[in-house]
Amino acid sequence: MSSSSCNNSACLNEARRVAIFGGTHGNEMSGVTLVNLWVKNSAEIQRKGVETKPFITNPKAVEKCTRYVDTDLNRAFTPENLSAPGGDNLPYEVQRAQEINRIFGPKESPDAYDVIFDLHNTTSNMGCTLILESSKDHFNLQMMHYIKKAIAPASCLVLLNEHPLLKYSTSRSVAKHPVGLEVGPQPQGVLRSNIFEAMRVILKHALDFIELFNEGMEFPPCTVEAFRVLERIDYPRDANGNIIAMVHPNLQDCDWEPLNPGDPMFQTFDGKTIRYHGSGTVYPTFINEAAYYEKQQAFVTTRREALVASAIRKI
Amino acid sequence: MMEPVSLPPLSRVAICGGTHGNEMSGVYMVREMQKQKVHRTESVSITTVLSNPRAVDACRRYMETDLNRCFTDALLSAPITDSTPYELRRARELNAQLGPKGSPEAVDLLCDLHNTTANMGVCLIFYSLDWITLHIYNYIQSKMTSAPVRAIQMDLPISEAYSLESVGKHGIGKSIEVGPQPTGVTRADIFNMMKEAVDLTLEWLQKLNSGSTFEGGEVEAYTLVKSVDYPRDPTTNDITAAIHPQLQDNDFKLLKPGDPIFLSFSGETVKHEGEELYPLFVNECAYYEKKIAFHLAKKVTLTFPSISVRKED
Numbered sequence: 172m173s174s175s176s177c178n179n180s181a182c183l184n185e186a187r188r189v190a191i192f193g194g195t196h197g198n199e200m201s202g203v204t205l206v207n208l209w210v211k212n213s214a215e216i217q218r219k220g221v222e223t224k225p226f227i228t229n230p231k232a233v234e235k236c237t238r239y240v241d242t243d244l245n246r247a248f249t250p251e252n253l254s255a256p257g258g259d260n261l262p263y264e265v266q267r268a269q270e271i272n273r274i275f276g277p278k279e280s281p282d283a284y285d286v287i288f289d290l291h292n293t294t295s296n297m298g299c300t301l302i303l304e305s306s307k308d309h310f311n312l313q314m315m316h317y318i319k320k321a322i323a324p325a326s327c328l329v330l331l332n333e334h335p336l337l338k339y340s341t342s343r344s345v346a347k348h349p350v351g352l353e354v355g356p357q358p359q360g361v362l363r364s365n366i367f368e369a370m371r372v373i374l375k376h377a378l379d380f381i382e383l384f385n386e387g388m389e390f391p392p393c394t395v396e397a398f399r400v401l402e403r404i405d406y407p408r409d410a411n412g413n414i415i416a417m418v419h420p421n422l423q424d425c426d427w428e429p430l431n432p433g434d435p436m437f438q439t440f441d442g443k444t445i446r447y448h449g450s451g452t453v454y455p456t457f458i459n460e461a462a463y464y465e466k467q468q469a470f471v472t473t474r475r476e477a478l479v480a481s482a483i484r485k486i
Numbered sequence: 487m488m489e490p491v492s493l494p495p496l497s498r499v500a501i502c503g504g505t506h507g508n509e510m511s512g513v514y515m516v517r518e519m520q521k522q523k524v525h526r527t528e529s530v531s532i533t534t535v536l537s538n539p540r541a542v543d544a545c546r547r548y549m550e551t552d553l554n555r556c557f558t559d560a561l562l563s564a565p566i567t568d569s570t571p572y573e574l575r576r577a578r579e580l581n582a583q584l585g586p587k588g589s590p591e592a593v594d595l596l597c598d599l600h601n602t603t604a605n606m607g608v609c610l611i612f613y614s615l616d617w618i619t620l621h622i623y624n625y626i627q628s629k630m631t632s633a634p635v636r637a638i639q640m641d642l643p644i645s646e647a648y649s650l651e652s653v654g655k656h657g658i659g660k661s662i663e664v665g666p667q668p669t670g671v672t673r674a675d676i677f678n679m680m681k682e683a684v685d686l687t688l689e690w691l692q693k694l695n696s697g698s699t700f701e702g703g704e705v706e707a708y709t710l711v712k713s714v715d716y717p718r719d720p721t722t723n724d725i726t727a728a729i730h731p732q733l734q735d736n737d738f739k740l741l742k743p744g745d746p747i748f749l750s751f752s753g754e755t756v757k758h759e760g761e762e763l764y765p766l767f768v769n770e771c772a773y774y775e776k777k778i779a780f781h782l783a784k785k786v787t788l789t790f791p792s793i794s795v796r797k798e799d
Contacts, residue, residue: 204725204751207724208751236774294668294670294671356668357668358603358666358667358668358669358671358771359668359669359670359771360603360669360771360772360774361603361668361769361771362725362728362769363728363729363734363769364728364729364730364731364734364749365731365734367728367751413517414514414672417514417672417673417674417677418673418674419674420674420675420678423673423674423675438674440514440517440518440677441518441522459671459672459673461668461669461670461671462670464545464670465545
């Protein structure tokens with residue numbers, strides 16, 4: 172990333188090439204629908220000075236309305252996968268990852284796309300969530316600040332996943348500035364109008380921000396409240412690995428609300444309560460996401476953190 | 487006032503889950519009952535079955551074809567060949583185990599557990615207008631406070647009935663449908679409602695067999711009139727609108743002409759035309775492929791007689 176400090180602002184290159192990914196998980200319908208719409212008619216996503224490309228990342232999964240065919244595309248962009256030989260013998264999503272890296276990357280090179288928005292839905296009650304992969308990405312921080320202000324009083328929270336072990340190799344990580352957009356709750360395979368329109372509005376403001384930045388607007392320093400991922404909590408299981416409890420009714424749908432030591436966390440199938448016994452208050456999210464049962468995750472814990480963004484302007 | 491009815495004890499019931507492999511309440515309910523070795527109450531023997539084990543393992547609705555459409559008389563008796571889909575074969579096995587459909591060997595009551603992504607609360611679905619399912623519905627509705635309890639009566643003769651619950655004796659059976667719950671997810675509140683409905687069903691059977699008389703009366707139910715598909719692009723057949731926010735989650739709320747039903751991606755509202763009807767299965771995820779955005783039903787009042795078990799001399 173080319174940047175330099177001038178007059179206390181971080182000076183960054185214009186964001187000329189932007190992509191909007193839908194269907195990274197083929198059954199998360201808002202992104203699939205929006206991208207298909209924009210592939211047919213891109214008027215809504217055009218901005219002066221920006222080339223914005225809508226793209227379906229996992230077409231086979233979209234066709235089958237399933238999360239993935241062989242392996243999760245949104246975990247597939249590891250250095251090993253991106254350089255793996257084997258062509259057609261590779262799992263479908265690894266082939267897709269290599270193809271996407273060719274078109275929109277290469278990842279970590281100067282030729283990579285400037286910004287990629289990756290559209291997702293979740294069965295969790297997360298509302299509109301922007302996912303940040305680095306607390307030092309001032310461009311993204313400023314964008315998220317801009318979006319939050321633009322949609323107020325409606326809310327849009329920021330989830331920071333910078334955890335060395337829990338961080339994963341996403342489709343969007345190919346770009347210089349990866350932005351995850353997660354909107355829920357929505358069942359897999361279902362299109363809810365309110366969820367669809369909320370995602371659409373966030374993208375509108377995101378593209379407006381990019382246009383303003385490219386035109387020369389300077390964005391002063393700001394603070395962005397975020398939730399930093401701490402740890403993944405699995406379901407209680409028996410000796411054979413079978414789940415023996417469900418997210419407790421008191422915790423279900425309470426994404427972003429404080430979970431205190433002693434609060435109910437799980438309810439066993441025969442009605443007993445299992446409580447949270449952490450050392451302090453945490454803010455859980457991704458509570459009861461359908462796709463995470465197989466990833467051994469009932470929810471993740473986060474802590475609140477104020478992230479500071481430097482002033483930015485284009486070079 | 488209808489004549490009281492007396493019948494032999496109902497001593498065999500089947501509880502089925504995982505007929506659709508990604509409708510999780512029933513899957514976990516059956517597994518828990520099997521783990522607790524629930525095979526009888528005092529007077530009722532209980533068979534618990536995971537209907538579609540391969541689909542449960544894969545956490546999919548079905549592998550090749552919808553198991554819950556495989557139980558018509560015609561499909562159950564068609565010849566099996568190498569190309570017969572998995573679910574048709576499985577339907578035969580279930581029919582042999584719990585039926586045969588239409589025979590005196592069939593279980594007295596078959597209870598099939600389902601979830602829906604639609605906001606339908608607890609909903610019982612049955613074919614026959616037999617007094618047993620109406621009484622169970624009435625009993626559950628009078629005792630459950632945690633969710634609204636409603637019923638859909640399917641207007642099909644038993645021979646044409648296509649779903650698993652029609653395998654019970656005289657077609658006596660019901661689906662218990664609880665929603666809203668996403669596929670692949672288990673919500674504790676939804677599980678608890680399902681468990682309460684199953685427990686009340688077994689409780690009612692137990693009371694009947696022990697000699698209780700259940701008074702007759704009246705209940706309201708819904709019968710399907712027609713279904714409505716999503717607006718589609720005439721060339722590509724792609725959906726061009728979503729269920730309107732004012733209809734979304736409003737199952738069983740009377741839909742009047744002029745009420746919004748779809749909001750197109752380009753911002754136009756599509757309105758309901760025709761008679762006042764009740765929408766159900768609004769935005770059920772499995773119905774996109776069946777070209778159903780929602781069903782429309784009318785309300786009916788069903789009367790039933792008092793019922794008790796025939797005393798053996």
